[in-house]
Amino acid sequence: xxxxxxxxxxxxxxxxxxxxxxxxxxxxxxxxxxxxxxxxxxxxxxxxxxxxxxxxxxxxxxxxxxxxxxxxxxxxxxxxxxxxxxxxxxxxxxxxxxxxxxxxxxxxxxxxx
Amino acid sequence: xxxxxxxxxxxxxxxxxxxxxxxxxxxxxxxxxxxxxxxxxxxxxxxxxxxxxxxxxxxxxxxxxxxxxxxxxxxxxxxxxxxxxxxxxxxxxxxxxxxxxxxxxxxxx
Numbered sequence: 001x002x003x004x005x006x007x008x009x010x011x012x013x014x015x016x017x018x019x020x021x022x023x024x025x026x027x028x029x030x031x032x033x034x035x036x037x038x039x040x041x042x043x044x045x046x047x048x049x050x051x052x053x054x055x056x057x058x059x060x061x062x063x064x065x066x067x068x069x070x071x072x073x074x075x076x077x078x079x080x081x082x083x084x085x086x087x088x089x090x091x092x093x094x095x096x097x098x099x100x101x102x103x104x105x106x107x108x109x110x111x112x113x
Numbered sequence: 114x115x116x117x118x119x120x121x122x123x124x125x126x127x128x129x130x131x132x133x134x135x136x137x138x139x140x141x142x143x144x145x146x147x148x149x150x151x152x153x154x155x156x157x158x159x160x161x162x163x164x165x166x167x168x169x170x171x172x173x174x175x176x177x178x179x180x181x182x183x184x185x186x187x188x189x190x191x192x193x194x195x196x197x198x199x200x201x202x203x204x205x206x207x208x209x210x211x212x213x214x215x216x217x218x219x220x221x222x
Contacts, residue, residue, distance in 0.1 A: 004156075042200060042212040043157065056209075090156045098208045100147040104156025 002026055004105035006091050012111045013081050021076040021108045025093030031055070032074045033092040033102060034066055043090060049074060050097045081112045115140040115205045119213035126220050129190045134199055134216045137183040142206025146184050148177050149200040151215070157200055191220045 005024040013019050025032050031050045035043035036059075045058035049068035060066070063081075068074045078085060088109050092102035120135045138146065145164050149157035161170040163179040170177045174195060176187045186199055201213040 042214045045210065045212075088154070092156070098144070098204070099162075100145045100202055100204045100210050101159050101162055102157075102210075103159065107154070107156050109154075 004091055004093050004103055006089075006105035006108050008108060009106065010109050010111075012113065014113055015081055015083065017081050017112075018077065018079045019081060019110060020078070021089055021091075021110075023074045023076070023091030023093075023105060025072055025074070025091070026095075026103055029093035029095050029103070030072070031094045031097050032068055032072070033094070034060075034074070034076050035090040035092065035104075037088045037090060037107075046076070055097060078110075081110075083112050086110055086112045115203075115209070115211050117201055117203055117211050117213040119199075119201050119216050121216060122214070123217040124219070126188075126191055126218070128192060128220055128222050131187070131189045131191070133188070134186040134218070135183060136186070136201030136213055138201075138203045138211075139182075140203050140205045140211065144204040144206065144208060146179055147202045147204075147210075148184070148186055149202065151198045151200055153198075160199075188218070191218075193220045193222050196220045 007022045033048045034046040037043045046060040048056045052068045064078050066076045088107045090107045092104040117138045148160040151157040161177040166181045178185050198215040198217045200215045
């Protein structure tokens with residue numbers, strides 16, 4: 001079965017650089033979520049999209065932005081990277097907007113040096 | 114304030130030693146409680162959804178139960194491959210998904 005695909009899997013950046021993460025949801029899933037997870041922490045919700053429109057916003061820094069495209073893939077853009085941005089970034093998709101049954105990708109590990 | 118608390122933080126069991134993980138919650142208007150399993154460096158994997166008190170769900174060696182204040186994830190005769198972090202999350206009346214900090218389960222052979 002198709003799963004959520006994230007790229008890149010690993011990314012190393014310097015402080016103040018920019019990074020872009022991509023997410024391809026499961027086909028026919030109309031909702032995409034972005035989460036940030038630091039070591040030993042629970043996932044922190046950043047932002048979500050339903051039918052290509054932003055549906056909810058969590059603790060996403062102003063330096064970050066995201067969008068969902070016409071083919072339902074989503075991108076998380078991170079600028080002016082800080083050391084504290086180093087984390088695992090997960091994308092998840094779900095078949096409906098208000099469910100808690102999320103299907104997560106393998107994650108993108110960002111390291112900021 | 115809506116809150117999800119999981120206990121214990123970590124649990125070490127011998128293979129075959131049954132136990133339970135707890136997820137207690139205070140939330141306005143529960144719209145579902147969800148259990149996930151997360152292996153190191155991987156995304157959480159959905160396990161169960163519970164909607165109302167008294168509801169139970171089972172999958173292999175895992176059984177999830179729900180009361181009005183908490184949920185238990187019972188693990189029967191666990192195997193080393195059950196070692197993972199188990200996360201609990203609840204949906205509140207605003208459809209916000211609130212996560213617990215997880216219980217790290219280690220099963221020793």
